[in-house]
Amino acid sequence: MAANEDQEMELEALRSIYEGDDCFKELGPTSFQYRVGENGDPKAFLIEMSWPETYPDGPPTISMNAFFNNQISPAVKQSILNKFKEQVDANLGTAMTYTLFEFAKDNKEELMENHQPISSGIAVGNDTTVETSSVTATSKIRDKKEQLTKAQKRKLADKIDHKGELPRGWNWVDVIKLAKTGSNEDE
Incomplete structure (x- = not known):
């Protein structure tokens, strides 16, 4: 029961902190997106975070599966998620959504240092998610659609x-x- 009260308080704090911030998007009462970097910036990326029932005592689920991140290689996504996992472990038991988003903003260059934009004729989809106890990364190649002039x-x-x-x-x-x-x- 205390976890739900903590979540409600953190939700109110996030809404007041990020009010008017185009980078922050509330997908639901326990699910959020934050864009690090400006649109058009090749080193910009989107973090999705959702809270399980046990949050903040249990770790949030952090994902980089958004279409916005398709230009980022699976290795770079995995590296970013590993650094987030370190931050999650250090902040377990406390409200950490704001801390994690600010960590991403403050360390954007370091997080994206090995990023080389994917610019082939084939669209690459990457499914990368950090869950409670595991880190997974898979990639799929999608069929290229016929382009019209x-x-x-x-x-x-x-x-x-x-x-x-x-x-x-x-x-x-x-x-x-x-x-x-x-x-x-x-x-």
Whole structure:
């Protein structure tokens, strides 16, 4: 019961601290995201954290599975998560969400020092999560989707609507224009 009261107090503190901060996102009452770095920064990354029932006496689940992190190699993600695990172990028993987010902000360069952006033609998905007692990392290669040129996309957009149907009236005749040209011919 005391853990729930601690969680409620920490939740209120997080809301007041990060009010108006675009980097912080509350996904639920026990689940949060924090973006370290600005959008467009090649060394920016997104941390997801969720609290189990036993939090803060038990460690939070920390994840880097967000699509935002797809440009980060699995080895760098694992390195970041290992450093977070050290911080979690040092802060166990206390409210640590703010501490962990601030640790990430303060140590962004160190955490991302071995980062080389993934820039191949294949999209790489990485599932990396730190759970209560284990650290896991797996990677998957997804099929590359066929890319359309801008001209091809425009042509498609001109022909069909969001339902994939031709817009109403696409083949209607302009009666006014026809009437004007018809009356000019009569004169």
